[in-house]
């Protein structure tokens with residue numbers, strides 16, 4: 043065993059032992075072993091390592107330490123994404139790991155992910171633990187909620203987004219307007235290289251803002267620009283090794299100073315901004331004509347004020363708005379930024395998109411949602427961008443709501459489950475040459491758009507992305523509007539463009555780059 047591995051192992055052992063001593067738990071807390079589980083009794087886990095390296099009978103009362111020398115490795119922060127895929131090779135699509143002291147079940151490949159999220163949708167609909175975010179949000183807000191709270195917030199949010207225009211013509215017009223503002227911002231660069239992050243995030247941030255705050259912000263608005271920077275930094279911090287350490291050893295990390303604590307400051311800025319908007323809405327609320335998500339929530343709060351069990355209170359309002367704004371901005375922005383980068387790397391793909399836009403939309407009107415069905419190539423390119431960029435490779439953790447039989451295993455109630463969406467999006471049984479960017483993955487032999495059921499960028503089942511419809515419309519309209527007006531060219535040789543994400547772990551964020559937008 044190499045020396046580096048031994049040192050790392052000793053550090054972790056020391057860390058976890060000190061934490062364990064305080065909490066009185068096993069001295070092996072935090073050590074990461076790879077275990078395969080089989081059903082025994084509903085609450086018992088049995089390890090079934092190959093007998094040569096691990097005794098399977100009698101089963102150990104709790105997972106013991108597997109020495110590195112046996113060829114196993116630690117589930118170390120930088121491995122978060124690739125490690126499950128390596129383990130899948132060895133243990134198959136269902137296995138469990140210890141993430142610090144926490145045992146999580148990992149599902150890899152389209153079949154296992156779909157079976158859990160769709161065929162056993164109800165049982166797998168719990169939200170799993172995410173210590174970094176749980177520390178801040180404490181289970182409030184729609185993304186992190188569970189039980190009755192989640193049901194009520196989800197139902198309310200879906201209905202409200204719909205009533206405020208999601209899927210309707212009015213929202214389409216809003217997005218088209220923002221896309222045009224973005225085109226004008228880009229035009230100001232006069233073909234010189236620029237970093238697209240801010241203008242792109244601004245455009246999509248304005249779309250979700252108009253839904254939750256009933257307002258859009260000028261491209262020069264300093265408060266909004268700060269907010270967008272905060273969101274981007276938040277995403278970066280969430281992928282940092284420090285945060286990933288926090289995910290594994292929250293009991294220790296919460297007492298240590300370090301960059302992982304910056305997340306609290308970022309969220310505070312967002313929280314303060316939303317709180318101020320809520321207070322502003324409270325003062326000017328007209329219950330007869332809600333203007334946005336906040337107004338609709340305030341009206342619901344008023345209706346339910348006699349109900350002590352109601353989930354409609356200020357905390358859930360503020361944090362749900364933070365969640366919608368956070369998810370609605372950076373997820374869409376990161377996908378678009380990856381898309382533009384890929385089109386610079388593959389100019390032949392960009393050329394075909396240009397041809398299709400010219401043929402279907404022309405140059406004299408803005409693209410509309412109805413054009414999508416007549417633009418199979420562009421539709422396929424957008425799907426391939428999402429598949430390839432794989433923004434949320436591990437999904438957001440789920441948890442089983444009760445003891446659940448799954449593929450011959452028993453998952454005890456409350457077990458955290460990682461449905462590795464990236465393993466479906468890069469599943470070689472569903473996508474040819476999955477590591478390569480190839481829009482052909484979504485085209486049939488006649489050039490028509492071809493659905494692929496392993497496309498799970500928005501996840502699936504009861505927790506499926508709440509903003510999927512909005513995001514799809516934004517991706518199509520913003521992408522086509524920009525390409526209708528510009529050819530995107532890289533200031534460096536396309537062959538030298540590096541597609542490696544800037545940060546990876548729970549999210550894949552595109553690397554920083556500059557683009558020249560040449561008017562067409």
Ligand code: HEM
Nearest residue numbers: 185369370373374377434438499500501505507508509513
């Ligand atoms: C390209 C853009 C987007 C992608 C790839 C994406 C992807 C996802 C994924 C993978 C999940 C996890 C689902 C699960 O737990 O299994 C999720 C959840 C969620 N997304 Fe998105 N999302 C995007 C855009 C948006 C937008 C625009 C909004 C805002 C309206 C949004 C709001 C949410 C919310 C609130 C949840 C939590 C749902 C729940 O827990 O019930 N997302 N998203």
